[in-house]
Amino acid sequence: WPALAGDVEAILALKRSRNAVVLAHNYQAPEIFHTVADIVGDSLALAREAAKVDADVIVLAGVHFMAETAKLLNPGKTVLIPDLRAGCSLADSITAADVRGLRAKYPGVPIVTYVNTSAAVKAESDICCTSGNAVEVVRSLNAPRVLMIPDEFLARNVQALVPEVEILTWAGHCEVHERFTPADIREVRDSYPGITVIAHPECPPDVVAESDFSGSTAMMMNFVTERRPAQVVLVTECSMADNIAAANPDIEFVKPCNLCPHMKRITLRNIRHALETLTQEVTVEPELADRARLAVERMLAVRP
Numbered sequence: 001w002p003a004l005a006g007d008v009e010a011i012l013a014l015k016r017s018r019n020a021v022v023l024a025h026n027y028q029a030p031e032i033f034h035t036v037a038d039i040v041g042d043s044l045a046l047a048r049e050a051a052k053v054d055a056d057v058i059v060l061a062g063v064h065f066m067a068e069t070a071k072l073l074n075p076g077k078t079v080l081i082p083d084l085r086a087g088c089s090l091a092d093s094i095t096a097a098d099v100r101g102l103r104a105k106y107p108g109v110p111i112v113t114y115v116n117t118s119a120a121v122k123a124e125s126d127i128c129c130t131s132g133n134a135v136e137v138v139r140s141l142n143a144p145r146v147l148m149i150p151d152e153f154l155a156r157n158v159q160a161l162v163p164e165v166e167i168l169t170w171a172g173h174c175e176v177h178e179r180f181t182p183a184d185i186r187e188v189r190d191s192y193p194g195i196t197v198i199a200h201p202e203c204p205p206d207v208v209a210e211s212d213f214s215g216s217t218a219m220m221m222n223f224v225t226e227r228r229p230a231q232v233v234l235v236t237e238c239s240m241a242d243n244i245a246a247a248n249p250d251i252e253f254v255k256p257c258n259l260c261p262h263m264k265r266i267t268l269r270n271i272r273h274a275l276e277t278l279t280q281e282v283t284v285e286p287e288l289a290d291r292a293r294l295a296v297e298r299m300l301a302v303r304p
């Protein structure tokens, strides 16, 4: 990316002078993922790694809830997000008051909250989960009934794998994954007989049912690099395939994929600006942070 080399050089120098690290989600564009990121991963890996960061500044190349989670787990650090508008349709689908309403309606039912939520929502929850550990988190509760919020499709996909537990949910959806349909999968299979289809569990259950494998973004990448299918479609955000295509020239990555407009708000230019100005800082009010941290730490204590 010759046109971007100036920004990359500047970011590398700023990381040294600011004692900063860049954590990047797997949906970040290749020119970020392969150049300035110190740590890349799925939401679970980024949470685990954020807790261990020893640098003074964490730049979260991802969306707002990821930056909040990093702040919860490492409150002494300065956590920056290059664009405060990088949100998430799932995080926007539920409020703390909604969770209190569910608690009142279903007394005694544990509340498992997807990390794609605000710290205020996490603070009202019993435990968090990611797409990489949701099944294990539900099983760890040993409860006959759980609430899994706010992603309806993740909850229904987990329900198919944990039939012994009744899973109640919420009507939140990921705006990127809800758009895939079983017809998309059938079209791809017709055009590429024998293709491997891998879908993120935020996809509707009828899409996951037509797929060969479903898992978090890191699990999808591991599946591809270990099994090495000749042709594969990653039913998720487009940067996933872009980020692993160059290192795997023997694998053909087929469309469809969708872009996440929130993830794509992060650019080399605004990462550079964040480090130059030490903005935009993400903070969480301490009392709320203590309650939210408990739910995240309970999740991290469950083996994925």
Ligand code: 13P
Pocket: 026, 041, 042, 043, 044, 063, 088, 116, 130, 131, 132, 174, 202, 215, 216, 217, 218
């Ligand atoms: P994972 O990386 O945890 O699979 O999450 C996907 C996602 O949509 C994050 O916003």
Ligand code: SF4
Pocket: 063, 087, 088, 089, 090, 091, 116, 174, 175, 176, 177, 202, 237, 260, 261, 262, 263
């Ligand atoms: Fe949220 Fe979906 Fe974008 Fe992930 S891909 S940040 S779940 S809107």
